[in-house]
Amino acid sequence: MTTLKPGDLARIDLTLNGEAVSGHAEPRMLLADFLREKCGATGVHVGCEHGVCGCCTIVMNGVAVRSCLALAVQAEGAVIETVESLAPDGTLNAMQEAFRKHHALQCGFCTPGILMSLIDLLRRNPKPEREEIVHVVGGHLCRCTGYSNIIDAAMDAINGTAK
Amino acid sequence: MKPRAFTYIRPATITEAVDALSHYGERARVLAGGQSLMAMMNFRLVEVDALIDISRLAELSRIRVTDGALEVGAAVTQNQLLLSPELKSHVPLLAEMLPWVGHFQTRNRGTVCGSIAHADPSSEIPLALALLGGCVVLQSKRGTRTLSADQFQTGILSTARAPDEMIVAARFPANGKSGHAFRETSRRHGDFAIVGIAALKTGANTLRLGFGGVSSRPFISTLEGGNAKAVTDEIEKLVWQFDGYEDMHATSRMRRDLVRRMAPALIEEAFA
Numbered sequence: 018m019t020t021l022k023p024g025d026l027a028r029i030d031l032t033l034n035g036e037a038v039s040g041h042a043e044p045r046m047l048l049a050d051f052l053r054e055k056c057g058a059t060g061v062h063v064g065c066e067h068g069v070c071g072c073c074t075i076v077m078n079g080v081a082v083r084s085c086l087a088l089a090v091q092a093e094g095a096v097i098e099t100v101e102s103l104a105p106d107g108t109l110n111a112m113q114e115a116f117r118k119h120h121a122l123q124c125g126f127c128t129p130g131i132l133m134s135l136i137d138l139l140r141r142n143p144k145p146e147r148e149e150i151v152h153v154v155g156g157h158l159c160r161c162t163g164y165s166n167i168i169d170a171a172m173d174a175i176n177g178t179a180k
Numbered sequence: 181m182k183p184r185a186f187t188y189i190r191p192a193t194i195t196e197a198v199d200a201l202s203h204y205g206e207r208a209r210v211l212a213g214g215q216s217l218m219a220m221m222n223f224r225l226v227e228v229d230a231l232i233d234i235s236r237l238a239e240l241s242r243i244r245v246t247d248g249a250l251e252v253g254a255a256v257t258q259n260q261l262l263l264s265p266e267l268k269s270h271v272p273l274l275a276e277m278l279p280w281v282g283h284f285q286t287r288n289r290g291t292v293c294g295s296i297a298h299a300d301p302s303s304e305i306p307l308a309l310a311l312l313g314g315c316v317v318l319q320s321k322r323g324t325r326t327l328s329a330d331q332f333q334t335g336i337l338s339t340a341r342a343p344d345e346m347i348v349a350a351r352f353p354a355n356g357k358s359g360h361a362f363r364e365t366s367r368r369h370g371d372f373a374i375v376g377i378a379a380l381k382t383g384a385n386t387l388r389l390g391f392g393g394v395s396s397r398p399f400i401s402t403l404e405g406g407n408a409k410a411v412t413d414e415i416e417k418l419v420w421q422f423d424g425y426e427d428m429h430a431t432s433r434m435r436r437d438l439v440r441r442m443a444p445a446l447i448e449e450a451f452a
Contacts, residue, residue, distance in 0.1 A: 018196045023185035044188035046230070047222070066181060067219035068286060080259070080288040086218040090188055091233060130281070134285055155369050156283030 021074045021090060033058060034102035046096035049073040051089035052099060060100035060129045066156070071157035074130035075099050081137035098136070112136075115174035116167070123161030128174035131157045135171055147172055183221035187230040193241050194319060195240075197232055199344060202321040204230040205343040211235065212254055215282060215290035216298040229263065232346075235291075240348060245270060249314070249351040258287035258295070264280075270306035270354040273380060276362045277304045283370040293347045301332045301425060302373040302393035304364070306333055311378050311390030314352045320345040335396045353381060361449035363442045367429065372406065374430045375438040378449035387411055387450055392436050394422040415443045 021027050026041040033056055040055030047066070052075070053059040064072035066085045073084040076098040077107045103110045109117065112135060131154060138145055138153045145153075150171045154164055191197040201208055207229035211217060214235075221225040234240055240255035243264045248325050250270045252261055261267055261274075268275045282290055282305050296316060297304040309316075310329040317326050318341060325345075332340050341347070359381030364373045376392035382402070391399040401418055405411035419436040426432040 018192055018200075019188075019190040021188040023187060043185070045183045045185050047182065050182075064220045071283075071285060074285055081285045082289045083215075085222065085287060086214050086286075086433060088188070088214075088218075088231075090190075091235065137288070138284070141306075152279075152369060153284050156285045 026082060027030040027090050029089055029093050031092050031097055033097050038125075040089075044088065044090055046089040047085055048075075048077075048087040048089050048092050049084035051092070052097070055089075058099045058101055062126055062129055063127060064126065070098070070127070071130045071134065072127050074133045074157070075135050076137055081134045087124075090104075098133065100120075101134055103132060103136075111177070112139075112174040113169065119166045119170035119173060121162060121166040121170035122143065127157055127159045127161075131159070133168060137177070144175060150175075181222050181279075183218075184224060184227045186228050188233065189230055190233045190236065192237075194237065194348060197234055197237070197319050198344070199321055200230065200232050201346055202344040205230075208232055208343075210254075210297070210298075210346045212294040213257055213286075213290040214288045214294075216294065216300070228255075234346070243267075245291075245354070246351075248286065249353045250274075251349050251351050252292045253349050254293040254347050256292055258282070258290050258292055259284075261292050267275060271308075271312065271352045271355065272357075272415045273355060273362065273378060274305075274308045274352055275377060276360070276374075277308050278280070280304050280362070280364050280369075280373070280376070286370075293350050296329075296332070296350055297339065297341070297347050299335075299337050299397070300372070301336050301396050303375055304362075304373065304378065304392065307376055307378055307390050307392040309350060309352060309411040310400050311380055311388060312353050312355060314350060314360070316347055317349040317351065318342075321347045324348075325351040326328060326351075329398070330400075335399045358382065359450045359452065361446045363446045365438050365442065372429070375435050375442065377442055377446055377447050379440065381450050387447060389418075391422070391439065393425070394419075394432075394439065395425050396423060399423075411451075412444045412448050415447075420422050429430075 021044045030039045052061045060070035064070035067084045068086045075084045209228045211233045240253040242253045264279045317330045327345045362378045364376040365375045381446045386404045403411045424432040
């Protein structure tokens with residue numbers, strides 16, 4: 018049994034975007050804050066902090082989850098992917114390129130979360146129907162685009178017609 | 181916002197978990213997927229001295245078919261259940277309802293039993309459990325007891341769980357090939373349901389109907405109309421038996437109206 022008292026700092030080891038990283042967190046620290054503040058993954062955007070907006074969505078142990086609804090201490094040993102993993106050498110991947118082409122973002126605050134959700138969807142189903150994309154994007158709030166451009170971009174990237 | 185400081189406990193066994201629960205009682209909460217609990221803790225709607233994290237307990241991560249029911253352990257996520265081959269063959273009604281629970285991203289972490297423990301009057305899983313006549317298995321240091329869905333959920337976010345008990349599993353009776361249907365109205369897909377209706381054909385002339393979002397807990401009624409037309413006529417009497425539940429999203433009148441509009445097609449589908 019692991020017991021951590023309030024204020025106790027636990028060392029957390031996890032794999033972030035293919036690299037082993039470590040940091041310390043007290044029990045109340047949210048995973049989203051840990052990734053941003055202790056691991057430098059500032060692509061994890063913190064919006065509503067109650068699981069509604071989807072900005073903090075990451076891929077954890079292979080599935081898209083809200084990092085504001087998990088504790089840092091729960092991520093011990095986890096394999097985590099954030100938006101930083103999509104363009105490691107600065108070259109946009111096909112989905113990101115499609116987002117640019119279709120003007121699927123304006124302020125960009127929601128974009129990292131949406132991209133990570135789409136990653137999960139595409140790994141499960143490389144050729145999803147438009148409706149499935151609508152459902153996945155439905156788990157995110159975007160106040161700029163009206164969603165149509167996001168869905169168009171995703172369809173374009175999936176059909177390999179983005180470039 | 182961020183949660184208040186608390187003691188984090190990650191038990192290695194169910195025994196350790198119930199020991200910790202018995203020690204902290206009302207001052208502790210059990211954390212499984214956290215898709216409701218963490219949100220409430222972030223907003224300080226829930227404040228705890230201790231959080232007992234059962235999400236990694238292998239003993240609670242099982243889905244199995246036992247005694248004509250599908251038993252789902254307390255650490256099983258909604259998406260894990262959705263992907264399990266047993267679900268579609270044994271409880272197809274639940275298979276139809278699960279995609280309506282939250283969003284794809286929250287189903288990846290949210291658990292089936294967590295949703296039952298949370299006891300939101302509009303949520304789908306407690307509605308399915310109540311309609312199917314399922315039950316909840318509770319464990320504490322004192323022993324194990326099984327409560328029917330009806331006994332378990334007592335009101336809005338209220339259950340019969342004692343402070344030292346935790347849900348270890350939920351049992352959904354297998355309904356195989358029985359006619360069934362589900363409809364839901366919400367502001368957008370994935371939001372809390374305003375009204376959810378599920379139907380299960382239990383005999384040639386009988387339909388069991390379950391309504392979410394109309395009362396402080398799932399409202400279940402058996403109609404013996406014999407055919408879709410007769411049952412639909414009964415709906416008008418039924419909507420006046422709801423206890424007038426309403427919130428900022430919809431008045432009780434709107435909820436009754438939604439039921440009137442949604443029920444006929446649903447009933448037809450379940451009888452077909």
